[in-house]
Amino acid sequence: MNRMFSRTPGILIRPLIAALNPYAPGEQPKIKGLIKLNTNENPYPPSPKVLAAVKAAVDGRLRLYPHPTADRLRERLARLHRCKPGNIIVGNGSDELLAMAVRAFVEPVEDSPGTRRNRWRSARLSRAPSRSVVQYFTPSYSLYPVLADIHGAAKNAVALEPDFDLPDVARLTRAGIWDARAALTFVTTPNAPSGRGYATAELERLCRAQKGVVVLDEAYVDFAEEDAMRLALTFPHVLVARTFSKAYSLCFQRIGYFVGHPELIAALQKIRDSYNVNGLGQIAAEATLDDLPRYQANFRRIIATREKLSRQLEACGFRVWPSRTNFILARPPRFPAHTWLRRLRDRKILVRWFDQPGVKEYLRITIGTPAEAAALVRAVKSIAC
Numbered sequence: 001m002n003r004m005f006s007r008t009p010g011i012l013i014r015p016l017i018a019a020l021n022p023y024a025p026g027e028q029p030k031i032k033g034l035i036k037l038n039t040n041e042n043p044y045p046p047s048p049k050v051l052a053a054v055k056a057a058v059d060g061r062l063r064l065y066p067h068p069t070a071d072r073l074r075e076r077l078a079r080l081h082r083c084k085p086g087n088i089i090v091g092n093g094s095d096e097l098l099a100m101a102v103r104a105f106v107e108p109v110e111d112s113p114g115t116r117r118n119r120w121r122s123a124r125l126s127r128a129p130s131r132s133v134v135q136y137f138t139p140s141y142s143l144y145p146v147l148a149d150i151h152g153a154a155k156n157a158v159a160l161e162p163d164f165d166l167p168d169v170a171r172l173t174r175a176g177i178w179d180a181r182a183a184l185t186f187v188t189t190p191n192a193p194s195g196r197g198y199a200t201a202e203l204e205r206l207c208r209a210q211k212g213v214v215v216l217d218e219a220y221v222d223f224a225e226e227d228a229m230r231l232a233l234t235f236p237h238v239l240v241a242r243t244f245s246k247a248y249s250l251c252f253q254r255i256g257y258f259v260g261h262p263e264l265i266a267a268l269q270k271i272r273d274s275y276n277v278n279g280l281g282q283i284a285a286e287a288t289l290d291d292l293p294r295y296q297a298n299f300r301r302i303i304a305t306r307e308k309l310s311r312q313l314e315a316c317g318f319r320v321w322p323s324r325t326n327f328i329l330a331r332p333p334r335f336p337a338h339t340w341l342r343r344l345r346d347r348k349i350l351v352r353w354f355d356q357p358g359v360k361e362y363l364r365i366t367i368g369t370p371a372e373a374a375a376l377v378r379a380v381k382s383i384a385c
């Protein structure tokens with residue numbers, strides 16, 4: 001046999017990819033009767049109008065390519081946010097756009113023998129060139145470091161305050177901990193997994209101090225009291241990321257978008273896959289925008305359930321952080337969090353536990369329906385209350 005064909009495929013893979021720790025998504029089990037409170041999905045189905053619009057579109061048109069830049073949807077979103085379609089790019093979920101931002105704005109660390117990428121992993125920030133730095137807070141969305149690694153960028157992970165508030169970045173900059181010139185800074189606002197909300201004034205201070213691009217990832221903002229959209233429409237270096245997944249019950253359809261300066265948006269459009277947003281997703285998102293009051297009623301329901309569940313868990317000895325999202329971060333009593341994870345699973349309730357410093361003692365619990373919350377409280381009481 002030709003020696004060529006006896007090669008192990010492993011040597012064909014770039015070392016960076018071979019060493020990569022991929023993103024770990026929450027479990028999507030198929031077990032019947034399981035109450036799924038682990039991935040922040042909305043417990044309420046999409047509006048009947050959305051389902052009807054998607055069903056009506058399933059015909060011979062499936063053979064055609066969808067609109068490459070989702071123009072109808074961008075026009076609708078522009079009206080909603082009082083901006084121009086040129087301020088908006090739609091993605092295959094906001095995750096795709098977060099990855100594109102890394103590709104468009106961050107220079108990979110040079111991979112010549114003198115400047116090995118790995119050196120930056122543990123190197124002091126002062127040695128990593130700012131043009132190659134992806135900066136983010138910890139804890140926040142665990143996808144950001146993976147995107148930086150995939151791109152061969154340097155990472156600067158900076159701890160939030162113990163109560164998950166934003167730190168004073170001016171002080172951290174003077175101390176050489178924060179990089180005001182980082183090519184790209186991600187801020188999850190409201191924060192995940194803590195649920196903490198941030199005042200727009202506080203985010204504005206941070207944006208003003210940054211020289212590079214700032215992405216304000218507002219995946220959960222519909223459950224919060226304030227949003228920072230005006231910052232994306234004021235500052236040329238600020239992008240706001242939104243998604244139809246969580247608040248608009250459309251995880252399955254994969255629709256997210258960025259709002260920002262037309263030049264940044266145009267740069268992202270250049271590197272987009274030709275038909276990145278599937279046609280049924282575009283139709284579902286457009287129909288969603290026709291029925292917003294229905295969703296706003298769902299937000300109010302979820303917020304009411306969140307507040308009631310928080311009080312009930314506190315009465316059972318949990319420490320629950322105030323949340324501005326559709327989930328809560330709660331430290332359970334008596335047993336370690338991962339023991340609770342297992343015992344709840346035994347009772348057919350799935351929540352999320354992160355094996356990460358700062359949040360190891362906590363469970364992240366998605367807010368479900370009132371009936372699901374009641375089942376959780378019953379399970380908690382049967383374990384320890």
Ligand SMILES: *Cc1c(COP(=O)(O)O)cnc(C)c1O
Pocket residue numbers: 092093094095096141188192217219242243244245246251254255256
């Ligand atoms: C869920 C989530 C996303 C991704 O949303 P998609 O639009 O489904 O890709 C982005 N950021 C944060 C913080 C999230 O929790």
